[in-house]
Amino acid sequence: MSQSSQTSQTSQTSDVPPGASHTHGKSSKRTLPARPRWLMLAIIALLHAYIGWRLLTPLPVAMGWKVLGGLWLAVSTVLIPLGLMSRAIQKEPLATLLTWTGMTAIGIFSSLFVLTLLRDVVLGVAMAFSVLDAQLVTRSAVIVLILTAASTVLGFYNARRLARVVEIDIPIADLPSELKGFTIVQLSDIHVSSTIRRRYIEAIVEASNALKPDLVAITGDLVDGGVPALRDHIAPLGQLTSRHGTYVCTGNHEYYSGAPAWVAELRRIGLTVLENEHVVLDHEGAALTVAGVTDFTAHQFDPEKRSDPQAAIAGAPEGVPRVLLAHQPRSAPAAQEAGFDLQLSGHTHGGQFWPWMYFVPLQQPFVHGLHRLGRLAIYVSRGTGYWGPPKRFGAPSEITRIRLVPGKV
Template sequence: MSQRRLLHRYYFFGLDGLVHAYVGLRLVPDLDAFPGLGAALAIVLVLSAILIPTSMLARRRSAGPGLRAAMWLGLLCMGLFSSLLVLTLLRDVVLAAASALALFLPAWQPGGLAGASAEFVLAAACFMSVAGFVGARRVARVTTVDIPVAGLPPALEGFTIAQISDIHVGPTIRESYVRRIVETVNGLRADMVAITGDLVDGSVPDLAQHVRPLGGLSSRHGTFFVTGNHEYYAGAHAWVEALRGLGMRVLLNEHAVVRHAGHAIVIAGITDFSAHQFDPAHRSDPQRAIAGAPADAAVKVVLAHQPRSAALTAPAGFDLQLSGHTHGGQFLPWNFLVPLQQPYVQGLHREQRMWVYINRGTGYWGPPMRFGVPSEITLLRLVRDDKVTRPHSKEHP
């Protein structure tokens, strides 16, 4: 292991310990109303401080049952601790404001606020973790979205694309989870399927078995795939070959032409926005992806993992970009941080003359937790723009 990598690991463990200590010192002393509650939280925080870095460091190793169990526990702790940390920070802001107010209003004293707020933080964090776990582990719901296309031939009215994204097959998302996604997608009977990256969180030898059900995806024109940033963390070249072996059309800055009802539809795909950092030959290139496309194509669709690729794909002449990457924020506090990196977080948006749709993610990354941001399988329908006054989407239970 390089000295630099070892140093980063020390920093990670140190920061992990510090933030856990902060939460413990701020909450445990004020949980005296219920005997044993503070001690129980202290034990949970110590275990969390150990299990979270353990689960992160073990993610890229072949895991037996014991290590997988530790990874599960660590990722569950990550979800719970994330909520505890955010709520503890907010609690400290409230307590500071209450103390400042007491200076100006001596008659008003916030007695009991420290204990009540500590209990609230613990209860709210537990509720968010349980609700988030249920939200993450259920099969993604189908969201139907109409995409108005100028000059769409009547024969292409209702052409459907089933989009899945950011499944993150890995420590907690395995074969059975993937199989349920496939069953739901196949039930849509879409004209084609698009997978917009971040399919895996691990190597081909570790996860090939759990990705294999995706070979059963069924549609009229087949399944198209583009790489996300996590494919490059996990060995993109090996995954490209493995997915081609499952019958997917992997688009690396290239396009395919689908003939439907006598009309041409261009399906292009670009490599991830950051791919060149891992392989200069994989630099994302929308112009290359559309080069040589038929001039008479009725619709031009591009699959691009990150929404911020839209600034480059729109000038290339595409009508629609399908993206993922953001997970819609997934849970607090990330839903507030994603907009700092990406121009769009979820749903349908306009970039110049091109529509951009961002799938919230069909799985999840890291902790099995989705709070307030449900996972999604998208069914996109092409419609003539003169039939739609305002694009809309509908989520099905």
């Protein structure tokens, strides 16, 4: 991985000592006070009871099958909170087992709940138009179960297979001819954890290297867990090859997992982490500025790490194309104001599985794909891995090959 062509011009130092220990308590653990925890458990139990009441009663099956369905809902009520809290469990293989079962239960429950809710809407409309009958009640319950099973199986397959390569040309105004065709491989939201391990990282690295990019960009949420547990699993990222190296910005899950320690570890294996700073690359005699910001919520964990696109570009040469790595799409207005030409983001997972892509706009301005904000182009990756349930439905994972081309804004 050659980085000999880069000249570092940063707004703050990139060097973090390998033994950095200034980890903030908030960044390593997220815990709920006892009362909200019990409230969460009560809500989960009530939602499962709703599913059982609305689905199990009308099913045209023997009572024994309904009892089994009720037992599954009871087990799911317990597995979901255990899966969410599994990172706090140090004992293996118990922690991994709880993660797998708990997160799978979340995926099944999510589809069951949404489809049951939609079924009730349909039945309500049918009742309003006086077309509701016993057959519709029974068949609609069966359809909910079939759709849940199908989306879970297909979603698991989509989540666990290697992300496909998505190729896109992004027009940049006033792009120097030397930078025409400059290629960036974007990896995002891999979420290395108990369910995404070294073998998948090795496959990603092999796929990225085969594309022979000029630069590799990792746009946050690389890990879900601490350095001691996941160090060996992310190690293959040190084998990523490109003309100008691999650049990383932090995501919110790095802060949940101990960002200072992870920044030090990623730098140790040869990756360049950009925390509100930039580098200037020399490519065929033309300059390209590549900047990175800390996560949009970083200040909640460390006030000194507030995400700041303006600080990231401070001191950069004028008249040079500027690319920003920013984990969350909502950094775009600040990136536009700072004068960037391209922002690469992730965070949304494209919604990951139906119907959550329709709720992402409540928090983020863009869900996935290429967008424009004045002169600024924003590309939002659907992510290269997944978070939580091993399930992707309607939002496939991707390894993105971006090609810069001249164009008008």
